[in-house]
Amino acid sequence: MTVSPDLDRRFREAAYGLDLLDMGFDVVDTPIGPLFVAASGHGLAAISFEAEPDEQLESLARIAGPAVLRSPKSVAEARRELDEYFSGRRRVFDLNLDLRALPPFTVSVLHELARVPYGQTTTYGALAAKVGRPRAARAVGTVMNRNRIPIVLPCHRVVGSTGDLTGYAGGLDRKATLLELEGAR
Amino acid sequence: MMDAVAIPPFERFYEQHRVEVLRLLRRRLGVDRADDAFQETFLRALRAYRRLEHGEHLRAWVLTIAQNVALDMLRRAKPTVELVEVGADDSRPAYEVLADLTDGLPPKERAAVVLRYGYDLSYEQIAAALDSSPDAARQATSTGVRRLRRSASHDRIS
Numbered sequence: 001m002t003v004s005p006d007l008d009r010r011f012r013e014a015a016y017g018l019d020l021l022d023m024g025f026d027v028v029d030t031p032i033g034p035l036f037v038a039a040s041g042h043g044l045a046a047i048s049f050e051a052e053p054d055e056q057l058e059s060l061a062r063i064a065g066p067a068v069l070r071s072p073k074s075v076a077e078a079r080r081e082l083d084e085y086f087s088g089r090r091r092v093f094d095l096n097l098d099l100r101a102l103p104p105f106t107v108s109v110l111h112e113l114a115r116v117p118y119g120q121t122t123t124y125g126a127l128a129a130k131v132g133r134p135r136a137a138r139a140v141g142t143v144m145n146r147n148r149i150p151i152v153l154p155c156h157r158v159v160g161s162t163g164d165l166t167g168y169a170g171g172l173d174r175k176a177t178l179l180e181l182e183g184a185r
Numbered sequence: 186m187m188d189a190v191a192i193p194p195f196e197r198f199y200e201q202h203r204v205e206v207l208r209l210l211r212r213r214l215g216v217d218r219a220d221d222a223f224q225e226t227f228l229r230a231l232r233a234y235r236r237l238e239h240g241e242h243l244r245a246w247v248l249t250i251a252q253n254v255a256l257d258m259l260r261r262a263k264p265t266v267e268l269v270e271v272g273a274d275d276s277r278p279a280y281e282v283l284a285d286l287t288d289g290l291p292p293k294e295r296a297a298v299v300l301r302y303g304y305d306l307s308y309e310q311i312a313a314a315l316d317s318s319p320d321a322a323r324q325a326t327s328t329g330v331r332r333l334r335r336s337a338s339h340d341r342i343s
Contacts, residue, residue: 003203003223011224020231025196057194067234068194 016073022065024074027051030086032174035151037075037082040064043096044078046148049170063101082151088181091118093152102148105131109143116157119182123161145169151178189239198234198243199227205244206251213255222258226251233313242306249296249314256292257316287329289336293317294329301326 015021023045025038034051037044038060045063048056053070060068072079077095084090099107112130116122124137124144133139144155150169156178160166168175179185193201206226210219229250287295293315300306300314311322 001204001208003207007207007220007223008203010220011227014224014228015231018228020228021195022235053196057196061192061194065235066192066194066237067231069196069199069231 012069012071013073015069016071020067021069021071021074022067023060023063024069024071025053025056025060026070026072026075026079027053028075028079028082030082032086032170032177035082037078038068039074039078040098042098042100044075044149044152045098045100047078047150047152049150049174064098078152085151086181091182095152097149097152105133105139106143106146109140110147110153113144113147113153113155113158116154118154119184121157121159121163121179121184124158124166125161127158141166154178157182157184190241192234192237192240193243195231195234198230198247202244202247203227206247209248209251210255213252214258218258222251222254226254229254229313229316233310236309236313238307238309245300246306246310246314249300250316253293253296253315287333290329290332294325294332297322297325298329298333 016024019041021040023038023040025036025046028035028037033049036046036048036051036053036056038046038056046056046060050056057068081090081093081095085093099110102110108131109127112127116127124140125134128134128136128140131140140158144158145167147153147155147169150156156168156175165172165175165179176185203223207219207223210222210226213219214222226247230247287298290298296315297311300311301308306314308319308322308326311326312319315322315325317325
């Protein structure tokens with residue numbers, strides 16, 4: 001015996017509709033592969049290239065609380081904006097972000113990162129200078145590396161001082177693809 | 186280490202127990218009404234989930250919630266139903282330990298006593314299972330215990 005997809009869907013929708021979730025997640029299909037996407041009442045909280053949720057649920061629960069459930073409606077807005085972005089119809093994301101539990105330096109770096117325009121690149125050093133810590137390029141690199149919300153917080157637009165792509169959580173191929181999509185390469 | 190068992194993300198808890206919950210509800214209510222009860226059961230669990238203090242006995246906890254949702258639905262549908270009979274088979278894991286001892290108690294008191302002393306759950310958790318307040322859960326537990334004491338002393342006399 002199994003729980004029918006319809007019954008399962010109705011429960012998940014009711015849980016979302018009654019605002020009982022600390023965090024809802026789903027998998028969103030994109031041209032660069034399936035993405036794990038999670039959002040809370042505060043906003044978009046995570047995007048991961050590791051689409052298999054198993055790894056992520058505990059860390060989401062630590063951030064937001066244990067009421068973490070797969071809930072397509074929770075990520076409907078993010079899904080729509082990602083679709084638009086990947087089809088070239090959106091250059092700026094208009095989503096609230098859930099940056100709870102991040103240290104102040106990380107948050108200030110991410111705020112600056114969010115201002116790097118579509119189709120342009122910057123360097124770790126330049127970003128460090130923007131947050132008033134010109135010698136903290138390496139620390140900025142660490143923040144990029146741990147960016148919980150890639151694509152929407154565009155760490156793919158940050159490259160090495162020589163123009164090398166240097167690294168990306170989703171792999172360098174994906175970084176290159178995103179920059180090509182934006183016409184930056 | 187005395188670390189309490191961590192509370193799993195609700196998704197895992199739901200996936201782990203949903204089939205068993207649905208099976209129990211179908212047995213109690215029939216296929217048609219089981220769907221509504223299924224949703225109600227997991228919504229009650231979800232409402233209480235943030236207040237859980239540890240992740241132990243979650244299976245017993247959710248099956249007790251399901252049991253009570255089924256009782257509520259049967260009560261609403263047919264006020265004269267024999268409540269003791271409704272619950273009287275061996276599929277209620279929460280009652281395994283204290284089943285014989287608490288057999289004569291009213292359902293809510295019985296559930297409260299078993300969850301408190303059989304599974305060591307907090308009154309918060311019991312309240313969620315019974316869909317009532319922690320105070321009411323405490324009350325049901327102590328009333329149940331008093332009733333057991335009375336019947337125990339009565340047994341000795343007779």
